[in-house]
Amino acid sequence: MYGSYYWTHPRFSDERLMSACEALQADVAETWSGPISPFLTLLRSGDQAAVGIALDVFQRSSALSRFGGAPLYGAHQAEVLKAARELLRQPPSSADMSPESGAGANHASALNAMMNVAEQQDCDLIADALEQTTNPAVVEAAADAAGAAFFHTEGPPHVRLLALVAAYIDDADRPLQLRVRMLSALEGCQAPEATAHLLRALHRPEVEIQVQAAVGLADGGRLDDHRELLERVAASWPDDAPYMAEEVRRILAGEDD
Secondary structure, three states: OOOOOOOOOOOOHHHHHHHHHHHHHHHHHHHOOOOHHHHHHHOOOOHHHHHHHHHHHHHHHHHHHHHOOOOOOOHHHHHHHHHHHHHHHOOOOOHHHHHOOOOOOOHHHHHHOOOOOOOOOHHHHHHHHHHHHHHHHHHHHHHHHHHHHHOOOOOOOOHHHHHHHHHHHHOOOHHHHHHHHHHHHHHHOHHHHHEEEEHHHHHHHHHHHHHHHHHHHHHHHHHHHHHHHHHHHOOOOOOOOOOHHHHHHHOOOOOOO
């Protein structure tokens, strides 16, 4: 509803916010974009659900812009980041505010909106959200936001956030798909600390984790240093390995453009 990932039956503090959602929905239903005025009304409202919906619509519009055209709300990226940070400074929203998404929908919306634009200064907020949650939706969004924050960090990665990411990857009691998603956060980080975690993950028994670690090690400037190891590990993967295994093999064979 309303172009939102996490807020399907929102309860607003102000009736005008419902009107803004309905105005936004008129275009979102088919294009996943919408008029600027209702979007800004929601974004600037201070209402957790309304701000969360605005952040979800921002991210959806940004994701679809890859198919052509500039993101509809790209001019408001700084304001979106400010709103997302404010949501992350608040406690996780209660489960009854968004029953389908569970507790922390406000954090999920904030982190999801930051998946491409999180900055080095956001690492503490991302780490706080990750420490507080057991909600898979928040974990997924935190992994994506952490990846952006690591990518935009100059120098060594944020120690606490990196430790949380690594601990999640190594915890065999966590859902495998979430561990793989968390591992993907290290892909764009070229720091030696990230490389060390990718190498450790490459030696884990789970093929899914091996493949994701190999994707990270085959990226950027790491390939030459680890080609021989990657070739050995890739040769051990079964035919039904995750689809990115074929991409790793193409890179190793020099077929990747």
